[in-house]
Amino acid sequence: MTELVFFLEEPSAKAMLEGLLPRLLDDSISVRYVVFEGKQDLEKRLPRRLRAWQNPGARFVVMRDQDSGDCYEIKRRLTGICEAAGRPDTLVRIACHELESFYLGDLNAVAATIGPKTLAKQQQNAKFRDPDRLNNAAQELKRIARTYQKLAGSRAIGQALSLDQNQSQSFNYLIAGIKRITENASYS
Known part of the structure; x- marks a missing residue:
């Protein structure tokens, strides 16, 4: 069974994903959520969490809001954190501007x-x-x-968000990224 691990800045992102993912993923994928206490907490504790994860086949997604920051700079910083923690294949997605x-x-x-x-x-x-x-x-x-x-x-x-009829590009990038990293997951 493939493990998909989400690192999230807030509980509301987890609540949304819990309704969305069962319609997107097949039963061979186990989903775990690690919810932090905001953006700073996520960035501070993310490296340790990634390095300490025991399942070498786990796939990771980091998701946070852009808020008033620069979307590209935030993604670059988070990608760098993941690479430094030895998980360069981590999917990083930014909700522009908010969830x-x-x-x-x-x-x-x-x-x-x-x-x-x-x-x-x-x-x-x-x-x-x-x-x-x-x-x-x-x-x-x-x-x-x-x-x-x-x-x-x-x-x-x-639970009701359409997987393919959403006007938010950042949502569509999230869905496309999850599909990509979980393709053929049952054969891994």
């Missing part, structure tokens, strides 16, 4: 899970056609879906 950009990229999923039901019609509005450009995705989501709460909302929306 909520993934949700704004699929307003059908938001409408179906937390409402309001009419929300899906807004997907063609300019700002939702490219939600990765929004600096305040969490605030925007809270504004249009007033019942949104970070952890419970992530859990609910993650």
Whole structure:
């Protein structure tokens, strides 16, 4: 059985992935989550966690928000940390700008899970056609879906996010990367 290990900056990312991954991965892949207490904690403790991982066949994914930082610099820094820890094949993905950009990229999923039901019609509005450009995705989501709460909302929306119809490029890169590193995983 292949082990896929996610290193995450926050519990809401885990909640989203727990709903999403069962629809993406086959049963031969075991998923583990290591959740840190924010970005600094992730970057500080990541090298030790990667070096100490006992399963030599494990595949790793590091995921964090861009927030106000430079996406390319963040990815370069995290990739360097992984390489220095002896895990150069680690997949590093950045949610541009925030995890909520993934949700704004699929307003059908938001409408179906937390409402309001009419929300899906807004997907063609300019700002939702490219939600990765929004600096305040969490605030925007809270504004249009007033019942949104970070952890419970992530859990609910993650179960409904489309794997192939999302307007967030950073979400699509995450899905494509996971598919790539788990291809033929059952034969490894």
